[in-house]
Amino acid sequence: MMxxxxxxxxxxxxxxxxxxxxxxxxVMLSALITVVFFVAAYGAPLIxxxxxxxxxxxxxxxxxxxxxxxxxxxxxxxxxxxxxxxxILSTIMYGSRTSLSVGFLAVIxxxxxxxxxxxxxGYMGGAVDAFIMRVADxxxxxxxxxxxxxxxxVTRGLLGADKHSEAAITVLVVSIGLSYWVQYAxxxxxxxxxxxxKEYVQAARVIGLPGPLIAIRHVLPNVMGPVLVIATIxxxxxxxxxxxxxxxxxxxxxxxxxxxxLINTGQQxxxxxxxxxxxxxxxxxxxxxxxxxxxxxxxxxALNPRLR
Amino acid sequence: xxxxxxxxxxxxxxxxxxxxxxxVAVDDVSLEIAAGEVLxxxxxxxAGKSMTGAAIIGxxxxxxxxxxGEILLEGRxxxxxxxxxxxxxxxRQIGAIFQDPLTSLNPLxxxxxxxxxxxxxHLPMSHADARRRAVQLLADVGIPSPExxxxxxxxxxxxxxxxxxxxxxxxxxxxxxIIADEPTTxxxxxxQAQIITLLKRxxxxxxxxxxxxxxxxxxxxxxxxxxxxxxAGRIAEIGPVQDVIKTPHHPYTxxxxxxxxxxxxxxxxxxxxxxxxxxxxxxxxxxxxNPRCPKVFDRCRVERPxxxxxxxxxxxxxxVKEGAHV
Amino acid sequence: xxxxxxxxxxxxxxxSGLKRVFDVSAPWLNRVLESKxxxxxxxxxxxxxxxxxxxxxxxxxxxxxxxxxxARLIVGLYEPSEGSVNFEGHEIGAxxxxxxxxxxxxxMQMIFQDPYASLNPRWRVGKIIAEPIRFGGLLKDNxxxxxxxxxxxxxxxxxxxxxxxxPHEFSGGQRQRVSxxxxxxxxxxxxxxxEPTSALDVSVQAQILNLxxxxxxxxxxxxxxxxxxxxxxxxxxxxVGVMYLGRLVEWADTETLFSDPKxxxxxxxxxxxxxxxxxxxxxxxxxxxxxxxxxxxPGCSFHPRCPLASERCRTEVPAAQPFAGGSVACHAxxxxxxxxxxxxxxx
Numbered sequence: 001m002m003x004x005x006x007x008x009x010x011x012x013x014x015x016x017x018x019x020x021x022x023x024x025x026x027v028m029l030s031a032l033i034t035v036v037f038f039v040a041a042y043g044a045p046l047i048x049x050x051x052x053x054x055x056x057x058x059x060x061x062x063x064x065x066x067x068x069x070x071x072x073x074x075x076x077x078x079x080x081x082x083x084x085x086x087x088i089l090s091t092i093m094y095g096s097r098t099s100l101s102v103g104f105l106a107v108i109x110x111x112x113x114x115x116x117x118x119x120x121x122g123y124m125g126g127a128v129d130a131f132i133m134r135v136a137d138x139x140x141x142x143x144x145x146x147x148x149x150x151x152x153x154v155t156r157g158l159l160g161a162d163k164h165s166e167a168a169i170t171v172l173v174v175s176i177g178l179s180y181w182v183q184y185a186x187x188x189x190x191x192x193x194x195x196x197x198k199e200y201v202q203a204a205r206v207i208g209l210p211g212p213l214i215a216i217r218h219v220l221p222n223v224m225g226p227v228l229v230i231a232t233i234x235x236x237x238x239x240x241x242x243x244x245x246x247x248x249x250x251x252x253x254x255x256x257x258x259x260x261x262l263i264n265t266g267q268q269x270x271x272x273x274x275x276x277x278x279x280x281x282x283x284x285x286x287x288x289x290x291x292x293x294x295x296x297x298x299x300x301x302a303l304n305p306r307l308r
Numbered sequence: 309x310x311x312x313x314x315x316x317x318x319x320x321x322x323x324x325x326x327x328x329x330x331x332v333a334v335d336d337v338s339l340e341i342a343a344g345e346v347l348x349x350x351x352x353x354x355a356g357k358s359m360t361g362a363a364i365i366g367x368x369x370x371x372x373x374x375x376x377g378e379i380l381l382e383g384r385x386x387x388x389x390x391x392x393x394x395x396x397x398x399x400r401q402i403g404a405i406f407q408d409p410l411t412s413l414n415p416l417x418x419x420x421x422x423x424x425x426x427x428x429x430h431l432p433m434s435h436a437d438a439r440r441r442a443v444q445l446l447a448d449v450g451i452p453s454p455e456x457x458x459x460x461x462x463x464x465x466x467x468x469x470x471x472x473x474x475x476x477x478x479x480x481x482x483x484x485x486i487i488a489d490e491p492t493t494x495x496x497x498x499x500q501a502q503i504i505t506l507l508k509r510x511x512x513x514x515x516x517x518x519x520x521x522x523x524x525x526x527x528x529x530x531x532x533x534x535x536x537x538x539x540a541g542r543i544a545e546i547g548p549v550q551d552v553i554k555t556p557h558h559p560y561t562x563x564x565x566x567x568x569x570x571x572x573x574x575x576x577x578x579x580x581x582x583x584x585x586x587x588x589x590x591x592x593x594x595x596x597x598n599p600r601c602p603k604v605f606d607r608c609r610v611e612r613p614x615x616x617x618x619x620x621x622x623x624x625x626x627x628v629k630e631g632a633h634v
Numbered sequence: 635x636x637x638x639x640x641x642x643x644x645x646x647x648x649x650s651g652l653k654r655v656f657d658v659s660a661p662w663l664n665r666v667l668e669s670k671x672x673x674x675x676x677x678x679x680x681x682x683x684x685x686x687x688x689x690x691x692x693x694x695x696x697x698x699x700x701x702x703x704x705a706r707l708i709v710g711l712y713e714p715s716e717g718s719v720n721f722e723g724h725e726i727g728a729x730x731x732x733x734x735x736x737x738x739x740x741x742m743q744m745i746f747q748d749p750y751a752s753l754n755p756r757w758r759v760g761k762i763i764a765e766p767i768r769f770g771g772l773l774k775d776n777x778x779x780x781x782x783x784x785x786x787x788x789x790x791x792x793x794x795x796x797x798x799x800x801p802h803e804f805s806g807g808q809r810q811r812v813s814x815x816x817x818x819x820x821x822x823x824x825x826x827x828x829e830p831t832s833a834l835d836v837s838v839q840a841q842i843l844n845l846x847x848x849x850x851x852x853x854x855x856x857x858x859x860x861x862x863x864x865x866x867x868x869x870x871x872x873x874v875g876v877m878y879l880g881r882l883v884e885w886a887d888t889e890t891l892f893s894d895p896k897x898x899x900x901x902x903x904x905x906x907x908x909x910x911x912x913x914x915x916x917x918x919x920x921x922x923x924x925x926x927x928x929x930x931x932p933g934c935s936f937h938p939r940c941p942l943a944s945e946r947c948r949t950e951v952p953a954a955q956p957f958a959g960g961s962v963a964c965h966a967x968x969x970x971x972x973x974x975x976x977x978x979x980x981x
Contacts (some may be wrong), residue, residue, distance in 0.1 A: 199752035206744045207766045221756045240752045352835035463891040496696035526908025567840035569869035578840035584805040
C-alpha cells in the first residue's frame with residue numbers, strides 16, 4: 001500500500017502538469033490564494049476571530065467600527081464591523097463558506113446532469129442526440145441569471161416564503177446548476193463523438209461489451225479532461241451567479257449570508273462613509289473568482305497537448 | 309569557388325532541449341549532394357531523417373536547434389543565416405515537398421495565386437508572365453486542362469493531384485535542390501508510382517538535385533542514385549543505391565532489407581531485427597544498434613564507430629574495421 | 635451446439651452478397667433549404683467470398699475500396715444493408731442475430747491498424763488484456779486471470795511484468811503485441827486483422843508478421859487480413875481478394891493471383907509495386923485515380939482507367955466468373971479479350 005502511494009506520488013511529482021504548475025508564479029499565487037480561501041472558509045468556526053452569528057456575543061455598541069488602520073479602528077476588529085457590530089473579517093469567512101458550498105454543489109449538479117446527457121447524446125446519436133441538443137440550444141438562448149431567477153421564483157411561489165428560506169441553498173444549487181449543464185453536455189458530447197470512433201472503443205465492441213458499459217468504462221474517463229477545466233472555471237461563475245442572485249435579493253436570506261448577501265447589506269452604507277462593510281466582501285469575491293479563473297485557464301493550457 | 313558539391317552537410321547535430329535533459333535527434337551527420345543527384349535518406353521513425361531535412365531547409369520546429377556542424381549550399385554556409393535571408397533561399401534555391409499536400413497549400417487561395425506568388429517572390433517577372441509560367445508548371449506536373457485548373461482551390465483537387473500541385477509549387481522558382489519528405493507516403497500505390505515517375509522526370513529535365521526522405525526502400529531503390537541509411541540520429545551506411553541494397557555492409561541495413569517481404573521469393577519467415585529503435589532519451593552507449601545487432605561484439609558496446617570506407621560506401625560499423633563481411 | 639465447419643469441411647466464414655450503404659447526406663434542414671438530394675455511398679457493393687478453417691484470406695485494395703468496411707461488417711461493428719455473414723453455420727449478419735449468438739461473437743476478434751488508438755490510454759495493459767477474459771466469464775478468480783494475462787503477454791513476446799505498465803510506455807510494435815494479446819484473450823478461432831502492420835516500421839512489421847504466423851500455426855487460427863501492401867499480402871496469405879470501389883473484382887489463391895493475375899486492376903496494382911530487385915526500373919505509371927465512391931462510374935467501375943474497356947464495360951456490371959482456384963469479374967476476361975500477363979519484373 002505504501003509503495004503504491006509512493007509510486008503515485010512519484011508519478012505526480014514527475015508529471016507534466018506539476019511541472020507546468022511550478023513554472024508559473026501567477027498560477028502558484030492563484031493556487032495559494034484559493035487554498036487560503038478554502039481553509040479560511042471551511043475552518044471558519046475554528047479560526048475566525050468572532051462568531052458573527054452568535055447573537056450573544058454581538059454588541060450593538062461595536063457597530064460601524066472602521067478597519068484597524070483607520071482612526072477609531074480597534075485591533076479586535078481587523079476589517080471593522082457592520083451596523084450590528086459583527087466583525088467583517090469573520091462574516092467574510094463565514095460568507096465565503098456559504099458561497100463556495102453553493103458554488104461546489106451547483107457545479108457538481110450541473111456536471112452530473114451535463115455529463116450524463118452529453119454521454120447519452122454522443123454515444124446513442126440519432127433522435128436522442130438531436131432531442132437533447134435542441135433542448136440545450138433552447139436553454140442557451142436564455143441568460144443563466146434569468147433561468148436561476150425563474151426557478152427561484154417558481155419555488156418561492158410553491159413553497160411560500162418561510163419554507164423557501166429553509167430550502168434556499170437547495171433552490172440556489174438547482175437553479176444555478178440548471179443554467180450551466182449545457183456547457184458540460186456539449187463538451188462531453190463532442191469528445192464522445194471523437195472517442196467513440198477510436199479503435200479502443202471498437203475493440204471493446206468486438207469483445208461484445210454492451211453499449212452503456214463501454215460508454216462508462218471506456219469513453220467517460222477519456223473525456224474528463226476538458227470537463228475538469230470547465231468545472232474549475234464554472235466554479236468561479238457559479239460563485240458569481242450566487243452572489244448576483246443574493247445581491248438581487250432572490251438568493252440566500254440575511255440569516256444565512258453569503259458574500260453576495262454581505263455586499264447587498266453593506267451597499268446602503270457605501271455612500272454614508274461606512275465603505276468597508278461592502279468593499280471588503282466585494283474584494284474578497286473578486287479575488288476568489290479571479291484566482292479560480294486563473295487556475296482554470298492554466299489547467300486548460302496544461303491539459304492541451306498542442307500548447308505544451 | 310569552393311566545392312563542386314551542391315549541398316554539403318558537415319557534422320550536423322540537432323538538439324531538442326527538454327525539461328528532462330537535451331535530446332539529440334541528429335548526431336554528427338555528414339553528407340553531400342551533387343548537382344542533379346537524387347540522394348535517398350531512409351530510416352525508420354525516430355531515425356532523424358526528417359529532422360535532417362528540416363535542419364537543411366531551416367524549418368526546425370522550436371525548441372529544436374542546430375547545435376553543431378555546418379550546412380553549405382554551393383560552398384556558402386546557410387545554417388547560420390538570419391530568418392529573412394533563409395526565407396529567400398527557401399523556394400528560390402531549395403524547394404520543399406512534404407508528406408501531406410494539404411499542409412503545403414493554403415486552402416483559402418487558388419492554387420494559381422499560390423504559384424504566382426511564389427514565382428513573383430523569387431523571379432523578376434510580370435504578373436502575366438508569372439501566370440503563364442504557373443499554367444506551364446501545372447501542365448508540366450501532368451494536371452489536365454491547366455488553364456482551367458489554375459483557378460481552382462486546393463480542395464477541388466484529389467490527393468494525387470494535390471501532391472502534383474505541391475511539386476509544381478516546389479519547382480516554381482527553379483530551385484537547385486528539393487527536399488522531399490515522404491512525398492508519396494500518404495498516397496495509394498498506383499498514385500505513388502505516378503508521383504515518383506513525375507519527380508524523377510522533372511528533376512532530370514530541370515537538373516534539380518533531390519534529397520528524398522522516406523521510410524520506403526522500394527521508393528529509394530527506384531528513384532535514388534545514392535542512399536543514406538539512418539539509425540538513431542546517425543548515418544549507419546551511405547553509398548550508391550545498388551551497393552547498399554544488394555551488398556549491405558551494416559547489419560542494420562541487411563536486417564532492414566531482409567525484413568521487407570519479397571515478391572519474388574516467398575519465405576516462411578521474414579528476417580527480423582528484434583527490439584525497436586531506441587527512444588532519444590535512451591540511446592545505448594557505443595554503437596546505437598548494438599542491443600539489436602546479431603553480430604555484436606565487445607567493442608560495439610563501448611566505442612562508437614565513425615563512418616569508414618567499405619567498397620564504394622561508407623559504413624559506421626566495427627565489423628568493417630575487423631575486415632568481416634556482413 | 636454443433637461445431638460447425640471444422641468436421642464437415644465447410645468454410646469457417648462465408649459472406650454472400652454483402653452490401654453496406656452509408657448515408658453521408660447533409661442534415662435534413664440543410665438538404666431542404668439547399669434542395670439537395672440524399673447522398674449515399676455504396677461502401678461495399680455485393681461482396682461474396684468464403685474462408686476455410688486455418689487459412690489466411692487477404693483483401694487488398696486502395697484507400698476507399700471498402701476493404702475495412704468488409705472487416706467491420708464481419709465482426710459486427712457495422713450492420714449489413716444487404717447480404718449475409720455466415721460463421722460456422724450461423725447467420726450473424728444482422729445485429730439481432732448477432733446478439734442472439736453472443737458465444738459466436740466471442741470466437742471472432744479483431745486487430746486494428748493504429749496501435750496508438752487501439753488501447754485505452756487510461757488502463758494498465760494487464761486490465762486491457764483481462765477485459766475479454768473477465769467479460770466472457772472465462773476465469774473467475776483474480777489470481778487465475780492474472781496468470782492467464784502473464785501467459786498471453788509471454789505468448790506475444792512481452793513479459794508478464796509488462797501488465798503493470800500503461801500503453802504509452804510501449805513502442806508501436808509492442809502496443810500491437812498487446813493488441814494481439816487482447817484479441818487472443820477470449821480464445822478466438824478467427825481473427826480479423828485490419829492493416830495490422832501498416833502503421834509500423836519495416837523491421838517491426840517483420841516481427842509482427844512472424845508472430846502472427848507463429849500464432850496461426852500454434853493455435854490453429856484463421857485470419858482475414860486487410861492490407862494495401864501487396865508484398866505483405868503475398869507473404870502472409872493463402873488466398874487473396876482484390877477490391878475496387880466496393881466490389882471484389884478478383885480472388886484467387888495467392889500463387890495464382892500473383893503469377894497469373896486476370897483482372898486489369900489486379901495487373902495494374904502488381905505493376906505499381908516498387909521492386910527492390912530491379913533498381914532503376916521505372917514503375918508502370920497508371921493513368922487516372924480512384925473515382926469518388928459518392929459518384930461511381932456506371933457499368934464496371936474500373937472502366938475509366940482500364941486499357942481494355944469496351945462499350946459493354948461502360949454500361950453493364952460484370953458478374954463474377956469462376957475459374958480454377960478463383961473468380962474474376964471482368965467482361966474482357968469473359969470475352970477472351972485479355973492479353974497474356976507479362977510481369978514487368980521479367981522484362
